[in-house]
Amino acid sequence: MLFLRALSGPALRLWGFSSFIAWGVFLLTRGVLLVHAMWVGQQSPEALLPGLLAGLWRDIPIAAVVALPWALFELLFRPSWRDRLRGPLFFFYLFALLFVAVAETVFWDEFAVRFNFIALDYLVFTNEVIGNIRESYPVGRIVAALLTLSLLLAWLLRRSLRQQVVTAMPRTPQFTWVAVLASLAGMLAWGQTPPEFSANSYANELADNGWRSFIWAARQNKLDYRQFYALRPDSEVLDDLRRFSGHAQVSATLQPVRQATFKPAIGDHGRTPNVVVVMMESLSAEYMQAYGSKDGLTPNLDRIAAEGLSFTRLYAAGTRTVRGLEALSAALPPLPGKSVVRWPDVTNLNTLGATLAARGWSPHFIYGGYGAFDNMNGFFGAQGYKVTDRRNFDEGIIEFENIWGVADEHLFDQVLLEIDREHAAGKPFFGHVMTASNHVPFTYPAGRIDIPSPGKRPGGVKYADYAIGRFVEMARKKPWFDNTVFLFVADHCAFSSGKTKIPVHRYHIPAIVYAPKLIAPRKVDTLASQIDLVPTLLAMLGLSGDDHFIGRDILSMPPEEGRALLSTYQNLGYLKGDVMTVLQPKRRIETYRISGDGREAQPMATDPVLAEEAIAYFQGTALLMAQHGQDGGVAARPQSLAMASDARVKQQ
Secondary structure (H helix, E strand, O other): HHHHHOOOOOOHHHHHHHHHHHHHHHHHHHHHHHHHHHHOOOOHHHHHHHHHHHHHHHHHHHHHHHHHHHHHHHOOHHHHHHHHHHHHHHHHHHHHHHHHHHHHHHHHHHHOOOOOOOHHHHHHHHHHHHHHHHHHHOOOHHHHHHHHHHHHHHHHHHHHHOOOOOOOHHHHHHHHHEEEEEHHHHHHHOOOOOOOOOOOOOHHHHHHHHHHHHHHHHHOOOOOHHHHHHOOOOOHHHHHHHHOOOOOOOOOEEOOOOOOOOOOOOOOOOOOOEEEEEEEEEOOHHHHHHHHOOOOOOHHHHHHHHOOEEEEEEOOOOHHHHHHHOOOOOOOOOOOOOOOHOOOOOOOOEEEEEEEEOOOOEEEEOOOOOOHHHHHHHHHHHHHEEEEEEEEHHOOOOOOOOOOEEEEHHHHHHHHHHHHHHOOOOOOOEEEEEEOOOOOOOOOOOOOOOOOOOOHHHHHHHHHHHHHHHHHHHHHOOOOHHHEEEEEEEEEOOOOOOOOOOHHOEOOOOEEEOOOOOOOOEOOOOOOEEHHHHHHHHHOOOOOOOOOOOOHHHHHHHHHHEEEEEEOOOOOEEEOEEEEEEEEEEOOOEEEEEEEOOOOOEEOOOHHHHHHHHHHHHHHHHHHHHOOOOOOOOOOOOHHHHOOOOOOOOOO
């Protein structure tokens, strides 16, 4: 009876009322995302309906937690304050719910997932993110519309709001039951983990709640591999890594150079060649004719692929730029949680730039945006690279830029200047170049291509291709061109969404080594990973076996030994042949048969050999980084504990 009386109290009535409103907004949001998944993701209603239904129940405790401040407001504030503030606060409450709903929709349109660690990271880089949003969407009109809608809803619900607080009741029993119910709702909400009831990732994401997933991302932003993933004895893992890489030793730490001088395997009349790695923002293989596209967006890259050494089955390590940076600098398989690039104070790391610097190259990192984003400048500067970003481009170069960076053509103009300077000084140049134009808002200088700016993704891709073609033609006129090796490779694909946990087709990227005077055209069909490009370049330069990297030289790797290492924030994938082994938290292992186009995944029994290989790569990387002494703030457990904890491969 006391419980029923308490429920009739204004605090609990107002809490219930505002919880119901939050639940309704969650339902509306999920409906919009469902339509988007059907329309853009081409998912069937039958596949998505379970996610919609599951989400209805999961939303209840989340809605209760979101609305809890209303109960506290009614219990803690004085009556005169409550009467004055209730209306304005209700208006802002509605606005906040609707604003987050719209933000979720925008985030879903870009990533096809609920809020995750990416959204969390974006809060750190507010200038770039807010600027990107302002340049990509009519923010003023959206906010004005939300304010108007919130005001209208507040006016329509004003009587219902007043009806919740007309009943007077002593505060003590209300306090008691608010505490009990809030604790229950909090435990239910806090205990929710990402839904995994379906093999369809869209359905799982649809069942989730953006408020919950954001808090979860904040809680799980650091993941210790040893604590959460399947383990093997460290000694066995390191033995396997040495065997896989073909090196007598693998290391994440920069090692002393065994030979001070060397004779380059390639070069102009014995001269050491320049090396330029161009990492292309979001340029999926699917956009190039060389990889099957019929859209004609990349004529320059297609020509370069025909004239160069093209890797047809190479896969990105992750879905963000930092994963590409880590793979193409340190050849490290992706670890769960934050990329190594974003770890604090990582120094003396074994990188391509450091390896080449020890033999006379001058290493550069050149980026068209602000290098403080994702700690790019900090990471590369700590590894001995000369860092150049948009803040210190030469005067007069930048004529067009957006929030993410300067137009790619201006970036390449700066690269040409840097190579000219090193050439004049008689030093071979090594450059890791990161583009920015193929990114929302997809703006670029007028008159370059036949798609007006802003050109959405097709325009971004075509302009990026234009800038690369212009760069190569300008480089071709330079005295150093014939003695330069270019690598054109994407950081990741344009999209990361798919039906499976790790949609393989969303990791397929172009990789082309271009040096017309030094390297004969060829297609290489061996399955390979982004981490293999560093050892491959070094082998081409005559430095094979002297690098200690985990990756392998693709050109010397037997095709049957080809494999790729792919990741999301928590799922670690090992693709060999058509079998994907996925390592997950709670030491879970799942295995799938991947279709020829990489879009479908059929669950299958885990192959223990492949599972052991997958564990060796990822656990081995975690071990090497712990030995390196920089683990991003996550303490490594002693080896004895690692060996004692579940060393058996769990099959699922």
